[in-house]
Amino acid sequence: MPETTNGLARGLRLQAAWCAALESPLYASLLESAADDLESGGPVATIIEGFGEEPGSAALALRLMGSVHRLVLDDTLPDLARHYPSTGGDGDDAAAWRLFRQALIDYPSRIRDLLAGGCQTNEVGRSAALLGGFLEVAHRTGLPLRILEIGASAGLNLRWDRYRYESAEGSWGDPSSRVRFTHSYDIPPPMNRPAEVIERKGCDLHPIDPNSEDGALTLRSLIWADQLGRMAQLDGALEIARDDPLEVEEIDAASFLERELARPRRGVATVVFHSVFMQYVDESSRQRIATAIEEARVFYLRMEPADTFEIRLDGELLGTCHAHGTHVRWVVNEQ
């Protein structure tokens, strides 16, 4: 078997294991079947031909799943929809795999076009991981917040203060919010802290417009089809975005920060933040981002992968969590 096929099959199996660990049995099973199919030269091999040289961060396995999910959501694949929970289906993985495989044979050019489009998510659940960091800054400074998100995608986490967070030890946010996090915290951050956002801005190299039909479909298609809680959070966030539009500027993060942080701002606590972003940024941009933040002496909050995912404020570890912002374990005590 060619080395690239081996590598791609390994990538599909690795993603299958992550999906299993992150509680998506349907995607875990479909990806295992896709790896078998690739190794036996089936339609998966044809569909992903030419994508073999990409780095792992390009998330080919998730793009494959997202491409087919998109055709389920836009009614191209009504039979597969009967087995995808996101469209009310039964989650039968064996039946889903047969139809998934057939879709690769029936719609090769549409799926290859979608595959080429990249994997651009906007995970609303990460607001639950970032919440404690924003509250920490508000608590320490007593100031209203000016928040700047780099790599904001559709900007859904820029509206973190419009969502509701609940834990065994406390809650925060609008009790009637259409986005509710009720199972995000193993060890919650202190929530008995007020915070007000008075300015919010985001940037992305390729912003998604959450208020366009295409943008919303892109975001929904990248939610794993058996994760209805994440889908409900995304749908709630899309509704809130419709009522409360904001622009995510199409600009590189380093240039955005150099401009936004050029002059000090008084009377506000400026927080630069990002989640699952740095792995996409080249070394020279990383340097420019670090310099802009250091020179401006603003707060720097982020949620990025390490051994697990870490939530850090400046140099301090605040907590850890899983990739989608669940299982948050806060490590900083009340000050």
Ligand SMILES: C[S@@+](CC[C@H](N)C(=O)[O-])C[C@H]1O[C@@H](n2cnc3c(N)ncnc32)[C@H](O)[C@@H]1O
């Ligand atoms: C995996 S997504 C994460 C999006 C969002 N932060 C979240 O957690 O849901 C990474 C985002 O970073 C953006 N991105 C990558 N490099 C960038 C850069 N140099 N400047 C601005 N955005 C960038 C991508 O377009 C993409 O939207």
